[in-house]
Amino acid sequence: MKIAHFSDLHYSPERLDEADHCFGFAVEDAIARNARVAVISGDSTDHRLDAHSPALNALARRVHRLAAAMPVIMLQGTFSHExxxxxxxFALMGSANTVFVADRIQQVAFANGGFLASAGPVFSEKELALVIAMRSDAVFTCLPTINKGQFAASVGALAAATDLGDVLGTYLAASGTVNAQLREAGIATVGISHGTVVGCETEHGVTMAGFDHEFSLSALFDAQCSAFLLGHIHKHQSWESDGRRIAYPGSIGRFHFGEQGEKGYLLWDVDTQSASAELVATPARRMVCIDFDGPPDMERLATLAAASGDAFVRIRWQIDEEHRQAVDRGAIEAMFAHAPGVKLEPRILPVVRSRAQGISLETSVEAKLVRWCGLASVESPPLLQRLQMLETGDAGSIADAVLDELEGATEAVALSLVQTAATDVEACSKPSLAVAAASTDWLEGDLFAA
Known part of the structure; x- marks a missing residue:
């Protein structure tokens, strides 16, 4: 049986273009490939949406279009998103086929084009006999998002991190007992859930580690499902054991910078003993990330701008606070004017100034100033004099003293220039003693001697 598996649509006003473009493509592709059932495994919306929101209207149209071609199961996702x-x-939006909303832990049989849900978490013996007698095409074990707040309130905050996985593991093992009987009866078994598997990778290539994840791979395989359809993680990845498969399709589109891999939906082929899945890529937008350790290289940016095409671009750089104005943001934006979106993320490094060593040990301002002068090789008396003026004088008297000091300095400079000039003139005009003596010798001789 072919199942079209979509997840993490994240319809919202901010992401409407990307989400609707990609989900619209996936819906039409799944219809063209003759999928029997469609599954949306959580986070159809990104946050609470008003009834008149264009994003909600667009999502409703796509689900209605999907239900016109095949039955649809929509799983409750993360409460912050949905x-x-x-x-x-959405349960009211079915047309030729039903839209079934799985918002509690339950099993759901697909037979004769419709759905039959269990009264409890798993089918009772009586319900199971009816499901087998109906020759159901498949049985879905639905495990929507668990309210961790309520669970923590019931078992305690410290135990919630590890006990949740144990509780879900116990349920999956119990459903595995029922699913094993269904597989023996020739009915395909499919699990659907929204959560984190230990060891999975995020869309940025980071391995999820910790104690608060919902599932382990062994617990999921204990459910005895030929296929386990997961949501919540935005990167496509899968695991296989004895022909049975667990997989995330990833998000329908690319919503963040740095996301790795293709985006799309999974087209499953499921039977009673095994399952396979093909990732069908959607026309998700490209996102280019450009990082600089220092200021942006404008020549490199120009080269990258020519090759970026219609991709969304994010540019990061780091620069000292004192030189932040040296980066021409307008020129960068002009380079990528053809891009549908440009995000500039500078990291400003603050200037760190250290205090003079030992200055905090001094008890008075005068002593601190003397300490600083000694470390900075500055003469302290003039600064101490001015500090005393600030402490004892008012603004007017300080200003007058400064002006008087400036005027006195000007007069002293002028007088020194005059005295130097006069000395130079006197030295030039007064004859030397030798010259004077030589010029008076003729007075002592006989002017009329023969």
């Missing part, structure tokens, strides 16, 4: 009750209206 507040409880968000999916209730």
């Amino acid at each position: 507040p409880p009750g968000t999916l209730d209206n």
